[in-house]
Amino acid sequence: MQTPSSSAAEIAVTCRGLVKRYADVVAVNGLDLAVRRGECFGLLGPNGAGKTTTIEILEGLTLPDAGEVEVLGTTWAQDGRRLRERLGISLQETQLTDKLTVAETLRLFASFYEKGRDPEEVIAKLALEEKRKARVGKLSGGQKQRLAVACALVGDPELLFLDEPTTGLDPQSRIQLWDLVMGFRAQGGTVLLTTHYMDEAERLCDRVAIVDHGQVIALGTPRELIDSLHAANVIELGCEPDLPEAVLRSVPGVAELRRYGPNWRLAVGALTESVPALLATVERSGSRLLSLSTHRATLEDLFVSLTGRALRED
Amino acid sequence: MSKPTSPLWELTVCRTKEFLREPEAVFWVFMFPLVLAVALGFAFREKPPDRTPVGVVAGPAAGDAVAALQRSLLLQPRVLAEAEGREALRTGKISLLVVPGPPAVFHFDETRPDSRIARLAAEDALQRAAGRRDPIPVREELVTEKGARYIDFLIPGLLGMNLMGTGVWSIAFSVTTARNKKLLKRLLATPMRKSDYLLAQMLSRLSFLVLEIVFLVGFGWIAFGVAVRGSFVLLLAICLLSALCFCGMGLLIASRVTTIEGASGLANLVMMPMWLLSGVFFSSERFPNAVQPFIRALPLTAVNEALRAVINEAKPLTAVAPQLAIVAAWGLLSFVVALKIFRWR
Numbered sequence: 001m002q003t004p005s006s007s008a009a010e011i012a013v014t015c016r017g018l019v020k021r022y023a024d025v026v027a028v029n030g031l032d033l034a035v036r037r038g039e040c041f042g043l044l045g046p047n048g049a050g051k052t053t054t055i056e057i058l059e060g061l062t063l064p065d066a067g068e069v070e071v072l073g074t075t076w077a078q079d080g081r082r083l084r085e086r087l088g089i090s091l092q093e094t095q096l097t098d099k100l101t102v103a104e105t106l107r108l109f110a111s112f113y114e115k116g117r118d119p120e121e122v123i124a125k126l127a128l129e130e131k132r133k134a135r136v137g138k139l140s141g142g143q144k145q146r147l148a149v150a151c152a153l154v155g156d157p158e159l160l161f162l163d164e165p166t167t168g169l170d171p172q173s174r175i176q177l178w179d180l181v182m183g184f185r186a187q188g189g190t191v192l193l194t195t196h197y198m199d200e201a202e203r204l205c206d207r208v209a210i211v212d213h214g215q216v217i218a219l220g221t222p223r224e225l226i227d228s229l230h231a232a233n234v235i236e237l238g239c240e241p242d243l244p245e246a247v248l249r250s251v252p253g254v255a256e257l258r259r260y261g262p263n264w265r266l267a268v269g270a271l272t273e274s275v276p277a278l279l280a281t282v283e284r285s286g287s288r289l290l291s292l293s294t295h296r297a298t299l300e301d302l303f304v305s306l307t308g309r310a311l312r313e314d
Numbered sequence: 315m316s317k318p319t320s321p322l323w324e325l326t327v328c329r330t331k332e333f334l335r336e337p338e339a340v341f342w343v344f345m346f347p348l349v350l351a352v353a354l355g356f357a358f359r360e361k362p363p364d365r366t367p368v369g370v371v372a373g374p375a376a377g378d379a380v381a382a383l384q385r386s387l388l389l390q391p392r393v394l395a396e397a398e399g400r401e402a403l404r405t406g407k408i409s410l411l412v413v414p415g416p417p418a419v420f421h422f423d424e425t426r427p428d429s430r431i432a433r434l435a436a437e438d439a440l441q442r443a444a445g446r447r448d449p450i451p452v453r454e455e456l457v458t459e460k461g462a463r464y465i466d467f468l469i470p471g472l473l474g475m476n477l478m479g480t481g482v483w484s485i486a487f488s489v490t491t492a493r494n495k496k497l498l499k500r501l502l503a504t505p506m507r508k509s510d511y512l513l514a515q516m517l518s519r520l521s522f523l524v525l526e527i528v529f530l531v532g533f534g535w536i537a538f539g540v541a542v543r544g545s546f547v548l549l550l551a552i553c554l555l556s557a558l559c560f561c562g563m564g565l566l567i568a569s570r571v572t573t574i575e576g577a578s579g580l581a582n583l584v585m586m587p588m589w590l591l592s593g594v595f596f597s598s599e600r601f602p603n604a605v606q607p608f609i610r611a612l613p614l615t616a617v618n619e620a621l622r623a624v625i626n627e628a629k630p631l632t633a634v635a636p637q638l639a640i641v642a643a644w645g646l647l648s649f650v651v652a653l654k655i656f657r658w659r
Contacts, residue, residue, distance in 0.1 A: 059503060060503075061499065061502065061503060061659075081505055084503070084504060084505040085505045087503075089500075089503040089504075091496060091499060091500055091503065093496050094495065094496045094497060094499070094500040095495035095496065095497065096495075096497065096500075097328070097332055097492075097497065099331070099332045099335040099336065100328055100331065100332060104328060104331065107324060108324045108325065108328050109504065111319065111320065111321045111323075111324040111325075112321050112501075112504040112505050112506040113504070113505060114505070135335075151500075155504070155505075
């Protein structure tokens with residue numbers, strides 16, 4: 001993992017050697033991170049990788065068993081309450097009070113902050129004007145999630161923590177939420193979010209840490225990470241009878257080869273080189289082609305390449 | 315929208331709005347005690363003493379006997395065939411079966427108080443009709459003192475029960491729900507002071523305390539003439555202290571449970587014994603002496619005693635001080651333990 005060369009003033013969040021054990025699992029296992037000010041940083045990993053535990057330790061809601069945490073130049077033990085004034089937090093599964101309206105909920109959260117923003121302004125910004133008098137219980141999933149983010153923004157934070165902000169949302173709501181996060185970042189805010197959607201990490205994050213079994217297994221910009229595969233494309237192939245691994249490995253340009261259900265996944269460089277060669281190989285071996293598809297390599301492919309598992313199995 | 319003011323105020327307002335938007339909660343707090351008061355008030359309303367039904371076995375002397383018995387204010391005689399009369403006596407439809415004499419014969423069950431009274435009244439009536447002269451003149455002076463009726467006993471008890479139920483439920487439900495929905499954890503992630511949150515729960519509960527008292531006491535007064543004979547200030551002070559005590563118990567119940575079912579079970583475990591033992595519907599004196607010290611140490615018993623002392627008997631503060639001390643002790647103990655073991659997530 002690379003250590004940022006920038007000075008401490010430009011670092012928003014750091015942690016070193018973070019460990020958290022629960023009764024029978026080690027949720028976080030020696031995790032290091034450094035989030036720079038002004039960037040949108042993503043923790044990407046499958047469910048159960050330790051993302052939520054990590055972010056809740058950074059948020060000062062969970063105590064780590066070992067390791068150090070520094071947020072905005074201070075620690076939770078030193079200055080917890082003052083620190084809360086500067087953070088906006090959206091947890092993974094909070095349900096706000098159903099019986100209160102959108103405006104009432106935001107007004108309540110605004111009252112907790114010394115220099116909070118005008119709730120009306122936040123409502124307008126999150127396109128919730130039409131719903132300002134609606135009870136929280138009557139909102140759609142996307143509206144609820146926007147309100148949760150609004151509650152995090154109403155304190156005018158420097159740093160925004162979002163735990164799985166778009167899980168379970170429809171595509172339109174996801175895009176609305178992404179716009180919000182990008183808007184916050186564009187005004188100089190820092191964002192740390194967790195997600196198990198690779199497209200979310202690719203679209204939204206300046207840098208991504210891929211987390212598995214409580215450790216960071218890869219770190220960089222989405223482009224850097226994908227380039228580290230040394231294979232820009234992925235071919236998925238199914239044929240009958242199946243081809244042996246050695247035969248497929250001999251196809252020119254194949255960097256990696258992996259089982260994917262009944263199919264094979266081949267990470268390759270240029271499609272123009274590998275696809276014709278692959279088809280010729282299938283033909284020569286007398287096998288029948290069942291399926292063939294290709295896509296540009298994604299963070300998902302990197303995760304598969306690093307762990308041998310898919311991001312969203314389990 | 316005006317700028318949000320203090321978090322304590324906003325939390326209190328939000329909690330109160332939340333309560334008022336829960337029609338069921340409003341019903342249980344305000345309407346249920348009234349419904350109970352009306353139902354029980356009518357069931358035990360004042361009316362002339364019932365006449366006890368007695369049977370007279372049919373025969374030539376039956377008519378005279380009935381006329382004689384009717385002169386007693388306590389008896390309601392009717393003529394029955396002998397077999398029919400015995401059947402009615404056995405099934406409790408009449409308290410006494412008279413076979414006109416002489417000698418007059420009384421059939422009755424000695425273990426039934428109504429039968430013993432009927433027997434005395436019947437003999438008295440028959441002897442008078444036959445010309446008995448009483449050597450000593452007797453005059454009756456009847457009393458029906460206000461403050462001694464069942465409804466006078468009941469209204470303060472219902473008030474005490476309501477103070478307990480509302481205090482325990484409102485805090486326990488709201489805090490447990492907030493924990494269950496991870497709202498407590500979310501609030502913890504803001505700069506909100508924890509003490510503001512807990513204080514707001516209580517302030518919100520106290521905000522409808524006055525309404526509750528006015529509703530129930532006012533209703534008792536208008537509908538049944540149950541007057542508050544003692545000091546209103548003292549009554550309010552007792553209610554306030556009781557409400558705080560039961561808030562503390564609600565908080566204790568909700569200090570760790572994560573589900574509504576769990577909170578509801580615990581709340582029933584705490585309150586059920588007090589509904590039965592603490593003299594809401596009938597005097598707790600009816601329980602054996604051995605358990606009296608335990609019953610009198612229960613907070614609801616102390617609250618009910620204090621309320622009755624002020625409402626029915628116009629007692630001063632000094633007279634209810636021991637009860638108030640018990641209530642305060644329960645409240646304080648509950649708060650201290652609740653805050654010590656409270657879980658925000």
